Amino acid sequence: MNGMLIVAQKEIRQILKSRNVLASAIIFVIVFGGFSSLSTLTSEGGGGPLDQLVFTLVPVLGIFMGYLFSSQAFLREKQGGIVETLLCSPLSLREIWMGKVIGVTVPAYGLTLLAAALILGLANSLSQMTLLPSLPLIAHLFTTVPLFIAATxxxxxxxxxxxxxxxNQILNFAIIFALIFLLTMSQALFGSGFTISWVVVGSSLAIAILLLIATSWLTRFLDKERIVITIP
Amino acid sequence: MSVIEVRDLNRTFDGKKVLRGLNFSVEKGEVFGFLGPNGAGKTTTLRILLGLLRASSGEALVFGASLANQDRLRRRVGVLLENNGIYDRLSARENLDYYARLYAVEEPRAQVEEMLEFAGLTERADDLVGTFSAGMKRKLGLARAIIHDPELLLLDEPTSGLDPEAQVLVRDLILRLSGQEAMTVFMNSHHLAEVERVCSKVAILHHGSIQAFDTVEHLRAGSGMPRLSLSLADPEKTATALDLLSQLPSVSRTEREGNRILVTLTRGSPASPILTRLIQEDIGVEEATKVSRSLEEIYLGVVQEAEGSA
Structure with a gap:
């Protein structure tokens, strides 16, 4: 098996065994996903608001999952010094990075889809008619969202x-504030009248792809020496 | 071709010279001890050899190339650093399986079982590593480092932080690898007794430069002045013998160690005239043994000499 996929598989296995982290992720989904959708869906009606809610809230939840799990895969491994052993393996630094990104993105995306299902389930339980996501929204969920998570x-x-x-401690604070800002933004977008069209979905997909390319390009600046000398 | 070849290696951190023109080589099948106090530059040297740090100048070659830009060459090298490189949230078997597959081991399952047995962890194979003692983790770390059957094993303080029993176990494992598997071993340590027992060749590093580099036997033979340990036939004559010996020009120092006398000869002096003189004075010698210097004495001598010349 490709070395990158071996790393990815190990990350997935480790995340699934990290009960505390999984519990935090699920609590976050219930608190922010469930309660946000409850409050918004009870104040509005119809399929339009549901599309808007899923379109804006689900990527933010996915990014949070990615943040939570990436701390396990990258930061914890660096703080513990294990990354140094991994850097001595036959894998290149880029392969290690890619493997970890895949390994974190898969469970984060899985939980994000669960969050989307939870929001849809709640919407349907609150509505007297069956609410289904629009086709552009489904495309958004299956293309843009995983790419956004991977890029993050x-x-x-x-x-x-x-x-x-x-x-890294400063970065953690910055990310938490950024997530709160993103959540607020997603709430602000809700009900603002914009519709989830193919153009909107295509634009966000393009942004996600560009972000992923930019992130991948940035890894050229990753350097083993820099990693080793910043191990605490 | 040497397995490790270090030529005029220098490294500076923030203007401070950490390594100063290191030169040494390690040949196939050798167990090489890289000795030095904390901060001497041992780990920096190891990291440069592994391609984790760059040299400011000079070369550090493994199998004739730098590991920094030879990803596939690293398959021939096993590494056990200060951190064991194992995951607490995975079981011993999962950890070994992960590394076996990373290093593309041909029959990973069989090799994992063999390594579990090597480390004496077969019964705890499915337990999470987080529940292991430090000694068990170190043994698992060593098994992890050799799971791909490397030709060269690089170890950083392999018995550091272990209790004496675990130290003996890890030391025995290293001896088994060098003996049965003919593996070349490079070992960073400041544990002198361990290096003395395990290594065939050593380099003593102090303040970033090598102060001594030779086989342990040569260092013992060539270091300091020769010494004799004497056991007298009549222990009551010990004081007289000490008095007599201290007056001889070929004797530099005498010490009493219980019923024995430890005589340090001046450089190049033979032992036989001393024994003849004692017998002439009717002091019978029951046993006379040439005393080798321990690595610890050699090390301290080298370090003190380096401190003195600094």
Whole structure:
């Protein structure tokens, strides 16, 4: 099996065994996903608001999952010094990074889809008619969302490997504030009248692809020496 | 071709010279001890050899190339650093399986079982590593480092932080690898007794430069002045013998160790005239043994000499 996929498989296995992290992720989904959708869906009606809610809230939840799991895969491994052993393996630094990004993105995306299902289930339980997501929204869920998560995980992994302990602590605070900001933004977008068209979905897909390419390009600046000398 | 070849290696961190013109080589099948106090530059040297750090100048070659840009060459090298490189949330078997597949081991399952047996962890194979003692983790780390049957094994303080029993176990495992598997071993350590028991060749590093580099036997033979341990036939004559010996020009120092006398000869002096003189004075010698210097004495001598010349 390809070395990158071996790393990815190990990350998935490790995340699934990290009960505390999984519990935090599920609590976050229920608190932010469930309660946000409850409050918004009870105040609005019809399929339009549901599409808007899923379109904006689900990627934010996915990014949070990616943040939560990438700390396990990149930061924890660096703080513990295990990454140094991994850097001595026959894999290139890029293969290790890619493997970890895949390994974090898969469970984060899986939980994100669960969150989307939860929101849809709640919407249907609150509505007297059956509410189904639109086709553009389904395309968004299956293309843009995983790419956004992968790009975020890649970027976070890059930063966590590159930075020292203190800088990573500052980064963690910045990410939490950014997530709160994103959640607020997604709430603000809700009900603002915009519709989830193919153009909107295509644009966000293009942004996700560009972000992923930019993140991948950034890894050229990753360097074993930089990682080793910033191990606490 | 040497397995490891270090030529005029220098490394500077923030203007501070950490390594100063290191030169040494390690040949196939050798167990090489890289000795030095904390901060001497041992780990920096190891990291440069592994391609994790760059040299400011000079070369550090493994199998004739730098590991920094030879991803596939690293398949021939096993590494056990200060961190064992194992995951607490995975079982011993899962950890070994992961590395076996990373290193593309041909029959990973069989090799994992063999390594579990090597480390004496077969019964705990499915337990999470987080529940293991430090000694068990170190043994698993060593099994992990050799799972792909490397030609060269690089170890950083392999018995550091272990209790004496675990130290003996890890030391025995290293001896088994060098003996039965003919593996070349490079070992960073400041544990002198361990290096003395395990290594065939050593380099003593101090303040970033090598102060001594030779086989343990040569270092013992060539270091300091020769010493004799004497056991007298009549222990009551010990004081007289000490008095007599201290007056001889070929004797540099005498010490009493219980019923024995430890005589340090001046450099190049033979032992036989001393024994003849004692017998002439009617002091019978029951046993006379040439005393080798321990690595610890050699090491301390080298370090003190380096401190003195600094």
């Amino acid at each position: 995980v890649g970027l976070l992994g890059f930063a966590q490997l590159l930075l020292g302990l203190r800088e």
